[in-house]
Amino acid sequence: DDHKLSTSELEEKYGTSIDKGLSSARAAEILARDGPNSLTPPKATPEIVKFLKQMVGGFSILLWIGAVFSWISFGIQLAQGAESPFDNLYLGVVLALVVILTGIFAYYQEAKSTNIMASFSKMIPQQALVIRDAEKKELPADQLVVGDIVEIKGGDRIPADIRLLFTQGCKVDNSSLTGESEPQSRSCDFTHENPLETRNIAFYSTTCVEGTATGIVINTGDRTIIGRIASLASGVGNEKTPIAIEIEHFVYLVAGVAISIGVLFFIISVSMRYKILDSIIFLIGIIVANVPEGLLATVTVSLSLTAKRMAKKNCLVKNLEAVETLGSTSIICSDKTGTLTQNRMTVAHLWFDNQIYSADTSEDQTTQPFDQSSPSWTALSKIVTLCNRAEFRPGQENLPIMKRVVVGDASETALLKFAEVILGDVMNIRARNKKVAEIPFNSTNKFQLSIHETDDPNDKRFLLVMKGAPERILERCSTIMINGKEEPLDSEKAEAFQTAYMELGGMGERVLGFCHLYLPENEFPDTYPFDTDSMNFPTSNLCFVGLLSMIDPPRSTVPDAVSKCRSAGIKVIMVTGDHPITAKAIAKSVGIISATSETVEDIAKRLNIPVEQVNRREATAAVVNGMELKDMSLQQLDEILSNHSEIVFARTSPQQKLIIVEGCQRQGAVVAVTGDGVNDSPALKKADIGIAMGIAGSDAAKNAADMVLLDDNFASIVTGVEEGRLIFDNLKKTIAYTLTKNIAELCPFLIYIIASIPMPIGTITILFIDLGTDIIPSVALAYEKAESDIMNRRPRNKRKDRLVNEQLAVYSYLQIGIMQSVGAFVTYFTVYAEQGFLPSTLLGVRVNWENNASNDFEDSYGQEWTKYQRMYLQWTGYTAFFVSITIQQVADLIIRKTRRNSIFQQGLFRNKVIWVGIFSQIGIALILTYGLGHVTALNFTPLRFQYWFVAVPFAILIWVYDEVRKLFIRRYPGSWWDKNMYY
């Protein structure tokens, strides 16, 4: 009922004071009683459910089936009293262990990346302006308690349920609570019985769109209106991210292949009169060979690596979806001020002695390089220093000049810093030239004037300095200083001034004129009483000294970033509220409008014809005024967006931003939009990826955005795009690498079934490849640097360019995979042949070979083998096959570093982690063969050293073949080869 109470009743009820607020001690008490002002988070999925999901998700279900089959066949064999039924029991246990371990790993990774995301949201905490202990304080919003007096301004999120006490044009957006899309005005008056309807209450989690208000907190946390509507808090649906969709697509694809090959060969083996039990065991083998057990874990690791890397580069991503969407962005609509520019006026040009000088406008200037020897500059610098009211806040002596906080308006700040950089201690100079009178700037005068004593003890004259709008200053001058000498201001010199003024103005810069006058000592003695109201001193016939022009200069990293976007096929559109001339000048200086392109107006000016007669298609650039945009039809807007490649929208309102975004989306583009204000929220939400500014952005903008730029820098967006593209590419590479050897694992089973040769590779051995030697190399690919073309190709088309496309699967499975199989089989046959079983002897021997009762099995040379001797040879075969796959996977790893570039362009040694991968791969293989070669259960045997090299020629062949593939792709873009071989 708080809305019905009067101010004093409220004060009494909550034990607070409207002017002084609560005392800190009292607030702490209430906080302890009520708890923090935050909603109890919606009930999260129980950890155990998340864990179980990992256990059955992805490939796990296939492996579970394999494990269950193993146990079934163990049961049957045990019942039949077969010789070694425990093999299948162990296999089942191993498969189950694999599922559980990868499940635990994936669960752990997910928890970790969830934590990263959670910490992101904590890094942008909501602040509230509170009056406590009679002082205004910024507090985290969750520290608010009932009775606190808070101040709200446009752009803020309402930090709690608040009864308003003072308002000024306050409007709130209640859409999240009531669904009303129009902002509601708020006042202090009790207008309705229902607290939801009355005007004098603002609700928690809604946003203040404009105006200001002060109010008293009446409910916090779960006791707020929104906290009571429990359904609202828990109804946040989890949409699947594109990368999740891509991975699901990939899992389906591989599982489909595994199951269909498995079932096909089950049928084949049954019809080849294999026993059902044997066929089931084959089926398990085929499934295990086909499923890349380690891959999903690898993908999770890669994704969280990217999330971390993005955070380091000032892109806080609210969900991983955004990383990937950013990678496929095709249009970026960027704000100008603060994003493209430094958001700080800086002196860009000077004009004195009839000459224009350029000043350094970079972020970290410490000196100014232009020629400072002229006495005119000495005079000008004196005016700049003295005719200025801006001051540094004290206590910043150790900070770089550019970083110091200044009290004063933007232009004066620019001049102050400019002077400080060149002359040193400005405050000291001002102290030595004591100010005796001053007229501050006002819009009628359009000038600022002050009168000083000089620091020259021999010169008793007063110095009058003045700055202001150049034309107004010039009007008051009769002379002009050239090289330190006063010369009469004739029409020729006035012409020179006009030219310079136009030129500087045409660059979109704000120009100021400076003049001075030394007051004659006899007329204005020491004690002369200057009166600024009656102006008892001359304000005309002054001496013109020079011009200074200022601009909010582009950030130094932006031009580079823009040109990167251009080559990446991303269109950059500037949307600003600034004047078209300034907007165009900045657009030109950062390259949004390139040096050679012209707008319709430029062409008209060059050809000296009216704008209407220009062929609009000739102009590549366009500067669209907000006023024009207002009158445009959708078709006209579409036409502009599609006909011009370089577009600047000037004098636009935030509402028009939404129209622009929608227009871009109609073109089929993936649009990224930057924004900072409350009014930008709709555009941020509408865009495919909304980017809020971390420094300048309002809470509302940050909430609506998918990503927050911590440094407000446009270049960070481009870095984000690059990262987004990179992770997509690298995942492709990882998957291609992992899929390849599955064929080399699968072929043995197929040939074993069809040709009845001794088993070339064991199921356990396969698991040692998938989860042993291959894991570190596939993670290492996530560290791969971008290929040189990553920012030179068109953005990804979401519908067509899949993560795992046909080319990737076909190239990995049917080309490199088959090559690996051939290499491994050569090693296999070599091992058998050198031990006495020539290839011809091996065909069709399976039944006798595996017969436990056959202990005098004859080889090609007439020798006889017991079953165990054959088994041991078979394990040697497994080991040889394993080693060959490992050796060829090294080649596979190297070729997967790039998809288009030559390895030599990419550099073999730039990604050190790849080498860690290669060494780990070979190291693990060495340990397995020689270290664990005597543990029979693992089926490894110490292998003769030369067998490690049998597959090396095939590994080299893989490398050479892939280099040829890439060469043709680079040489013949768009050819049949390119279309079929580029994945």
Place this chain on the structure above:
Amino acid sequence: MSKEAKKPFRQSMAEWRQFVYNPNSGEFLGRTAKSWGLILLFYLVFYGFLAALFTFTMWVMLQTLSSDIPKYRDRISSPGLMISPKPDTALEFYFNKSDAQSYAEYVSTLRKFLESYDDSKQSQNINCTPGRIFDQNDVAVKKACRFNLSELGQCSGKEDKTFGYSKGTPCVLVKMNRIIGLKPEGEPHIHCTSKEEGMVEINYFPPEGLIDLMYFPYYGKSLHAHYLQPLVAVQLAINSSSTKEEIAIECKILGSPNLKNEDDRDKFLGRIAFKVQMTE
């Protein structure tokens, strides 16, 4: 973004049909006939090349091998033992001594096995000096030593065509696996034991189950074509009281330090276990 609505079934069916055959572009499974032709040609060439490469490397590898002896023999350093006849059911003999049909298969197997030991087949074989390794390293054509069937005595099949099965004294031939270059040391002989004491009496032919050293070494199938490995016949005289009982027999090779017979994992290395059950 995944904001697209799920497609209705009919539409996805139509898309699927379109994918299988697209009449507009003439595409079949996403490719035109020409495109299919090209891709198939590519894979024909690619796999043709791989097949040729495989054949070539295999050929090179086979060229490095000798046709006489395998490159490595380390996987069979010690021979296994095996018996003949070899019953289907995992080395278990079941027969009825009064029912000829029950042991006919054993008899025919033995007969067949001994065919190559027939005197007529051994005409080229020479008589070697007993008790000594018969080294022929320097000789191009390796001779095979004669193994007289008569050495097998009652188990030679000459006197008793049923190899003792009809009398309740079944014969089992024990042989040692051929291994190229193997030279047994000492005095190798086969010795069999039965776990169940007193159920069976075991006789050996040749006496003591001796394996003569003159049959070693073996030079391989191609050099040593007529080689016959020495045999030891084990005759089991089963006590009449022990009929119907399963008798477990284990035979081992003894007396030679370089022939292993105690391997943990290989139950057939220098030893063999089998079971006999005779009924009347």
